[in-house]
Amino acid sequence: MSIITALFRGRLGGFSLDARFDVPARGVTALFGPSGCGKTTVLRCVAGLTRLSDAALRVDGDVWQDGRRRFVPPHRRPVGYVFQEASLFPHLSVTDNLRYGQKRVRGETDRVAFDDVVALLGLARLLDRPTAVLSGGERQRVAIGRALLSQPRLLLMDEPLSALDRASKEDILPYLERLHDTLEIPVLYVSHDIAEVERLADTLVLMEAGRVRAVGPLADLLADPTLPLARLPEAAEVMEAEVVAVDAAYGLSTVAVPGGRLVVPGVAGDPGTRRRLRILAADVSLRRTATAEGESSILNVLPARITGAEPAGNHLMTVFLALGDDGTGAPLLARITRKSWDLLGLAPSQPVYAMIKGVALLDRG
Numbered sequence: 001m002s003i004i005t006a007l008f009r010g011r012l013g014g015f016s017l018d019a020r021f022d023v024p025a026r027g028v029t030a031l032f033g034p035s036g037c038g039k040t041t042v043l044r045c046v047a048g049l050t051r052l053s054d055a056a057l058r059v060d061g062d063v064w065q066d067g068r069r070r071f072v073p074p075h076r077r078p079v080g081y082v083f084q085e086a087s088l089f090p091h092l093s094v095t096d097n098l099r100y101g102q103k104r105v106r107g108e109t110d111r112v113a114f115d116d117v118v119a120l121l122g123l124a125r126l127l128d129r130p131t132a133v134l135s136g137g138e139r140q141r142v143a144i145g146r147a148l149l150s151q152p153r154l155l156l157m158d159e160p161l162s163a164l165d166r167a168s169k170e171d172i173l174p175y176l177e178r179l180h181d182t183l184e185i186p187v188l189y190v191s192h193d194i195a196e197v198e199r200l201a202d203t204l205v206l207m208e209a210g211r212v213r214a215v216g217p218l219a220d221l222l223a224d225p226t227l228p229l230a231r232l233p234e235a236a237e238v239m240e241a242e243v244v245a246v247d248a249a250y251g252l253s254t255v256a257v258p259g260g261r262l263v264v265p266g267v268a269g270d271p272g273t274r275r276r277l278r279i280l281a282a283d284v285s286l287r288r289t290a291t292a293e294g295e296s297s298i299l300n301v302l303p304a305r306i307t308g309a310e311p312a313g314n315h316l317m318t319v320f321l322a323l324g325d326d327g328t329g330a331p332l333l334a335r336i337t338r339k340s341w342d343l344l345g346l347a348p349s350q351p352v353y354a355m356i357k358g359v360a361l362l363d364r365g
């Protein structure tokens, strides 16, 4: 399997960085952590814009840096870089801005073709416009297109949505999801917004104070009791689901996840379609027994096992679960009151039923 192996160690002014991670060279890897933990610095090191001597970087077998011995300069690294704010040429049209970034890699057919970028990012309508008249979201789509046309082997995105208002963010997310599904270019995506990460990332690099606290598949880290993510007020779990059936009359779909089936709102796609779900811990409550049909308005009541629990503040508990009778299915989080925990006599390894009030389909399928 192709991987990105990175090690960046050194001091930048008063800041000390010691970041090491191995991640798959495919899909979206999110670098996530609080402000100032070093996410942008890591991205700059990957691009070669910040040079530390105690550093090594290997991308899919190619050595981009090996200590002082080898350092591929930034202009020779096949990366596309998308920043918070798109720096486009305001007097040039969208087409000219896109063409500006376009590179031909000698002896290779283009990994990314102009027309594909235009289609993928919905730019056809905008091609003749000067970029000065575009909205923030449109500008960012052009910036992503320009980065892709440089034929990168790695796309670096530094908080590409953070300068956008909520509506523009919602507009652009489906384009990012489409990139994710269509292109084979791996993405390193810096964000401090966990909801964005939950929507886009496959792999998570969790950073804290210049160090990598954990690396792994997103779903594993979200529900890892040793990490701070499950303690966030908006703690949630994501899981990959496959559409099993659609009930058009009620506007509901049944999807299969490891360890159970869920009913989700909306038409999730044809049977077999893969979708990503998010379930907030606050939307999951627990019962000791199953509900009989007609007893509850909650459609999703799934058997699960308690794998762990910890207090969340004075009055709440975060409960770690694994779906399925035998607890071998997908991880799930529940946030319940401490009183309920005590009244129900809950304990680790116990079988329970998870009542799931809300399931969100994250991607547009």
Ligand SMILES: Nc1ncnc2c1ncn2[C@@H]1O[C@H](COP(=O)(O)OP(=O)(O)OP(=O)(O)O)[C@@H](O)[C@H]1O
Pocket: 012, 013, 014, 015, 033, 034, 035, 036, 037, 038, 039, 040, 041, 042, 192
């Ligand atoms: N060249 C430099 N010289 C001195 N300090 C630096 C340099 N580059 C980065 N830093 C410091 O390193 C720390 C990490 O910065 P960085 O921008 O990587 O964090 P971040 O996690 O991306 O934060 P944010 O989410 O706020 O963008 C900051 O305290 C920053 O001031």
